[in-house]
Amino acid sequence: MLTNTMATADTASTPLLPDPWHTYLQSALAPDESIEAWLTLDLDDTLRFSDSVLVLTGRQLIACATDGQIAAWPLDATFELHAHDHAGVGSLTLQDDTARRAIWRFTLTQNPAALRFSRRFDQVLDALREGREAGPVPAVLCAQCQAPLPPDEDDCPACSGSIDQPPSTWTLFRLWRFARPYKGQLLLGFLLTLAATGATLVPPYLTMPLMDNVLIPYQNGQQIDTSLVVLYLGGLLGSAVVAWGLGWARTYILALFSERIGADLRTTTYDHLLRQSLEYFGNKRTGDLMARISSETDRICVFLSLHALDFATDVLMIIMTAIILASINPWLALVTLVPLPFIAWLIHLVRDRLRTGFDKTGRVWGEITSVLADTIPGIRVVKAFAQEKRESQRFREANRVNLEANDKLNRVWSVFSPTVALLTEVGLLVVWAFGIWQVANNDITVGVLTAFLAYIGRFYGRLDSMSRIVSVTQKAAAGAKRVFDILDHASSVPEPTNPVHLKGVQGQITLANVGFRYGNRAVLRDVDLVIQPGEMVGLVGHSGSGKSTLVNLMCRFYDVSEGAIRIDGTDVRSVPVAEYRQHIGLVLQEPFLFFGTIAENIAYGRPDASRDEIVAAARAAHAHEFILRLPQGYDSLVGERGQGLSGGERQRISIARALLIDPKILILDEATSSVDTETEKEIQKALDNLVRGRTTIAIAHRLSTLRKANRLVVMDRGRIVEEGDHDTLIERGGFYWRLYEAQQRQVEGEVLTPTITPAMPSAHTAGIAAEPALK
Amino acid sequence: MTTPAMDFTLTRDAFGHLSLTDAAGERHDHVQVVRAFPIAAPDEGISVLSAEGHELAWITHLNQTDPATRQLIDETLAARDFMPVLKRLKSVSSFATPSTWDVDTDRGPTRFVLRGEENIRRLPDEMLMIADEHGIQYLIRHLPALDAHSRKLLDRFL
Ligand SMILES: Nc1ncnc2c1ncn2[C@@H]1O[C@H](COP(=O)(O)OP(=O)(O)OP(=O)(O)O)[C@@H](O)[C@H]1O
Ligand SMILES: [Mg+2]
Numbered sequence: 067m068l069t070n071t072m073a074t075a076d077t078a079s080t081p082l083l084p085d086p087w088h089t090y091l092q093s094a095l096a097p098d099e100s101i102e103a104w105l106t107l108d109l110d111d112t113l114r115f116s117d118s119v120l121v122l123t124g125r126q127l128i129a130c131a132t133d134g135q136i137a138a139w140p141l142d143a144t145f146e147l148h149a150h151d152h153a154g155v156g157s158l159t160l161q162d163d164t165a166r167r168a169i170w171r172f173t174l175t176q177n178p179a180a181l182r183f184s185r186r187f188d189q190v191l192d193a194l195r196e197g198r199e200a201g202p203v204p205a206v207l208c209a210q211c212q213a214p215l216p217p218d219e220d221d222c223p224a225c226s227g228s229i230d231q232p233p234s235t236w237t238l239f240r241l242w243r244f245a246r247p248y249k250g251q252l253l254l255g256f257l258l259t260l261a262a263t264g265a266t267l268v269p270p271y272l273t274m275p276l277m278d279n280v281l282i283p284y285q286n287g288q289q290i291d292t293s294l295v296v297l298y299l300g301g302l303l304g305s306a307v308v309a310w311g312l313g314w315a316r317t318y319i320l321a322l323f324s325e326r327i328g329a330d331l332r333t334t335t336y337d338h339l340l341r342q343s344l345e346y347f348g349n350k351r352t353g354d355l356m357a358r359i360s361s362e363t364d365r366i367c368v369f370l371s372l373h374a375l376d377f378a379t380d381v382l383m384i385i386m387t388a389i390i391l392a393s394i395n396p397w398l399a400l401v402t403l404v405p406l407p408f409i410a411w412l413i414h415l416v417r418d419r420l421r422t423g424f425d426k427t428g429r430v431w432g433e434i435t436s437v438l439a440d441t442i443p444g445i446r447v448v449k450a451f452a453q454e455k456r457e458s459q460r461f462r463e464a465n466r467v468n469l470e471a472n473d474k475l476n477r478v479w480s481v482f483s484p485t486v487a488l489l490t491e492v493g494l495l496v497v498w499a500f501g502i503w504q505v506a507n508n509d510i511t512v513g514v515l516t517a518f519l520a521y522i523g524r525f526y527g528r529l530d531s532m533s534r535i536v537s538v539t540q541k542a543a544a545g546a547k548r549v550f551d552i553l554d555h556a557s558s559v560p561e562p563t564n565p566v567h568l569k570g571v572q573g574q575i576t577l578a579n580v581g582f583r584y585g586n587r588a589v590l591r592d593v594d595l596v597i598q599p600g601e602m603v604g605l606v607g608h609s610g611s612g613k614s615t616l617v618n619l620m621c622r623f624y625d626v627s628e629g630a631i632r633i634d635g636t637d638v639r640s641v642p643v644a645e646y647r648q649h650i651g652l653v654l655q656e657p658f659l660f661f662g663t664i665a666e667n668i669a670y671g672r673p674d675a676s677r678d679e680i681v682a683a684a685r686a687a688h689a690h691e692f693i694l695r696l697p698q699g700y701d702s703l704v705g706e707r708g709q710g711l712s713g714g715e716r717q718r719i720s721i722a723r724a725l726l727i728d729p730k731i732l733i734l735d736e737a738t739s740s741v742d743t744e745t746e747k748e749i750q751k752a753l754d755n756l757v758r759g760r761t762t763i764a765i766a767h768r769l770s771t772l773r774k775a776n777r778l779v780v781m782d783r784g785r786i787v788e789e790g791d792h793d794t795l796i797e798r799g800g801f802y803w804r805l806y807e808a809q810q811r812q813v814e815g816e817v818l819t820p821t822i823t824p825a826m827p828s829a830h831t832a833g834i835a836a837e838p839a840l841k
Numbered sequence: 842m843t844t845p846a847m848d849f850t851l852t853r854d855a856f857g858h859l860s861l862t863d864a865a866g867e868r869h870d871h872v873q874v875v876r877a878f879p880i881a882a883p884d885e886g887i888s889v890l891s892a893e894g895h896e897l898a899w900i901t902h903l904n905q906t907d908p909a910t911r912q913l914i915d916e917t918l919a920a921r922d923f924m925p926v927l928k929r930l931k932s933v934s935s936f937a938t939p940s941t942w943d944v945d946t947d948r949g950p951t952r953f954v955l956r957g958e959e960n961i962r963r964l965p966d967e968m969l970m971i972a973d974e975h976g977i978q979y980l981i982r983h984l985p986a987l988d989a990h991s992r993k994l995l996d997r998f999l
Contacts, residue, residue, distance in 0.1 A: 108951075109923075109948075111920075112919070112948075113919070113920065113923050113948055114948040114949045115925075115946070115948055115949040115950060115951040116949060152921060153921070153922065153923055153924075153978075154923050154975065154976050154977035154978065155921075155923040155977075159857070161856055164855060165855030165856060166855060166856045166857040169857065169920075171920075173923075173975060173977055174975040174976060174977065175975050177975075349957070349959055349960070350957075350959055351959065354959070422936070422996075422997055425936075425997070426996075426997075426999070429958065429999070547937055551937065551957070555957075583976070585972065585976035586972075586975065586976025586977060586978070587976070783894060
């Protein structure tokens with residue numbers, strides 16, 4: 067009977083019910099009944115995790131519980147299905163015109179599917195009311211999020227790229243990606259290492275003939291052969307000099323190489339970080355990110371330049387020594403290798419602990435920097451509330467956790483090194499014993515034994531240093547993991563796979579059924595809005611009603627959770643992010659100035675702008691005059707967060723910044739909220755000219771600011787509640803009217819008791835204000 | 842403490858919506874009951890909000906309500922507050938995030954994806970709050986009270 071379904075419904079989205087539900091439902095379905103939609107519910111009535119399904123056919127709604135128990139509601143024209151969600155739990159309510167019939171719950175994992183289900187339900191019921199067949203599911207929507215697919219694209223721009231894979235544990239090898247450009251240098255470095263190591267192995271070899279051909283014969287009464295002595299000693303000196311030269315070249319080349327890798331790693335990570343959405347930055351702590359990019363990459367770099375190199379040398383040395391030893395005397399060689407398995411086992415034992423330990427210390431370190439990054443910018447609040455003690459306590463606490471993590475690590479570590487040393491000492495003892503026994507049996511000469519002991523000294527010494535490297539390697543691996551964590555994070559505002567390029571933007575913005583949530587908190591619901599090219603729309607509403615959020619979505623700082631935003635009919639998710647933002651001029655509620663001159667700050671969006679253009683933009687934003695009053699005019703330095711300028715001054719600079727890029731779409735989020743009414747009027751006048759020909763979206767609490775708007779959109783708790791021009795809305799006497807009345811009353815009050823308006827910056831105060839930044 | 846007289850009545854209609862009638866006899870439909878401190882003090886500070894989000898009534902402690910109202914509030918809150926308490930970590934797919942966790946909660950076994958370590962937040966008193974990729978929040982009431990295996994797994998992320 068399900069094959070039947072395939073024929074009637076649209077194949078692209080035909081819901082094929084998996085088992086066991088399929089089996090359970092057999093009995094409940096009539097032979098010719100087709101399944102229109104189904105939904106897995108992962109919560110039961112008491113909000114416990116348990117799977118069940120909800121199935122919609124053309125005739126009934128069936129709920130099938132985990133144990134196969136079935137409840138059915140024959141469809142009725144009065145039925146309504148309402149979707150709702152709160153704090154991570156979604157619900158679907160079935161009701162008729164008299165009462166609620168049923169309620170089902172699910173986690174937000176199922177939310178897109180639930181919305182699809184409910185939409186299909188509406189379609190089926192509409193058809194039922196009109197007595198026709200419900201058509202096929204419109205196939206142009208993305209199956210996952212209901213966003214319409216852009217033409218010529220199979221992947222939904224909203225959903226693709228949202229599948230993450232955990233990074234593999236062999237993270238250090240992933241550094242190869244950064245090493246590849248330096249292959250040549252790496253190879254050269256390796257060859258040099260090989261040669262240098264070989265050269266250091268010559269001296270012990272020479273002790274063998276020195277002993278057997280010179281010293282032992284002398285002891286047995288023969289003369290010392292001076293020429294032989296000179297030859298051997300010359301060999302010793304020569305090999306030492308060669309080893310020195312080769313060692314120098316190799317260290318230099320490989321150090322250069324590792325510095326480059328470190329720099330590449332850092333810049334790549336930073337570039338990647340910059341491409342992340344605001345959501346990412348909202349979730350991360352600044353200090354932690356800073357620690358990852360600065361100290362972790364540095365740690366990796368040190369590892370590569372010093373320890374990885376040493377390690378490679380050690381491995382080569384051990385292999386070569388083993389070969390030489392075996393070639394001199396295989397039995398003795400075998401005995402020397404006895405401690406090796408023990409050491410390997412020991413390394414294996416501590417490695418995991420060390421890595422997790424270092425991973426943890428890395429995180430704790432991030433916590434320490436986070437405390438700093440939190441407190442230092444907020445120092446004014448800390449001081450104002452006299453909370454220095456508390457902050458100091460917080461820092462101390464972070465340090466305590468750091469100590470704890472390190473102490474634990476050091477406990478493991480401190481046992482490890484001496485143990486390896488002990489094992490090697492024991493190994494040496496075994497070799498002595500076995501060697502003496504062999505000499506006594508005349509199997510080997512004293513020279514051979516001496517050479518062996520000389521080699522073994524190095525061999526074990528290397529083992530010891532190799533075991534030390536376990537710690538640095540694990541440290542670097544933990545660091546690499548944390549760096550790759552950033553690199554592996556796909557932006558939640560992904561670049562489209564098949565980008566659509568905008569040609570000549572008109573500036574029409576369409577919001578279709580837009581829903582948005584921060585985490586599990588639904589902030590916008592069912593927002594439908596079409597803004598025509600060149601239109602000025604004013605967004606008003608209470609604080610927290612979602613105005614800034616809407617604007618964030620239009621700028622694509624975040625992507626919508628449901629629905630779509632289109633510019634000139636193209637889904638913004640299919641346009642490359644940077645290209646899209648070029649068309650948008652944005653003035654934010656909290657203006658941000660970078661460290662640099664005022665001119666640079668104004669030209670931030672268009673560094674190639676001429677001085678005339680900068681001045682023109684500043685004039686238009688009414689920033690020109692106050693800038694001229696600063697001692698260094700446009701060349702005045704403004705510091706972090708624009709310290710040294712007042713809020714209103716900063717705002718005007720950011721208006722100038724937005725105007726300079728001459729955008730098709732201008733977004734003003736409380737652009738004039740921190741200037742006095744007088745200045746606002748002036749800026750307003752300037753803006754009035756500038757908004758002409760641009761699509762403008764302006765948010766303002768002072769409703770008078772929006773006089774020029776063609777249309778006002780009133781928002782309340784994430785929804786659009788009213789739309790129209792000022793007069794219509796006043797006439798309607800609804801939400802807007804109330805807002806307006808309240809403000810009028812306030813304005814009248816202000817006329818009677820004038821409040822202190824922020825004074826226009828006089829030359830004097832502005833000069834003082836600018837000074838700190840100049841130091 | 843004696844139960845003070847409540848100056849409002851709560852009722853539920855056939856659609857499952859709550860209505861509040863205040864002391865003046867005015868009726869507010871579609872009201873919502875919310876906890877002010879869902880984690881720190883679930884039984885204290887219950888507020889009744891109107892459909893527009895304005896506060897209509899404040900209940901200092903649940904035990905100050907009469908049994909009928911209390912039951913109504915309990916039912917409503919039970920269906921509204923969803924914060925599974927983690928009882929045990931069975932396994933994690935990897936120690937690097939994103940990682941899929943297989944867990945037992947007070948609401949039955951489930952699995953979820955942890956996006957990043959920063960989604961584990963430390964609250965006072967060794968309490969942890971873990972947000973999954975869909976924003977569902979899992980609570981660990983008291984970290985030292987977890988079994989050793991869970992703590993060991995968890996420690997790799999802290
Ligand atoms: N990053 C965020 N994470 C979670 N919630 C957020 C975030 N930003 C805003 N919100 C919430 O979203 C809602 C809408 O916020 P938004 O900033 O859009 O309000 P607004 O209308 O611009 O208010 P205002 O007039 O005060 O600027 C608020 O309830 C706010 O608490
Ligand atoms: Mg805002």
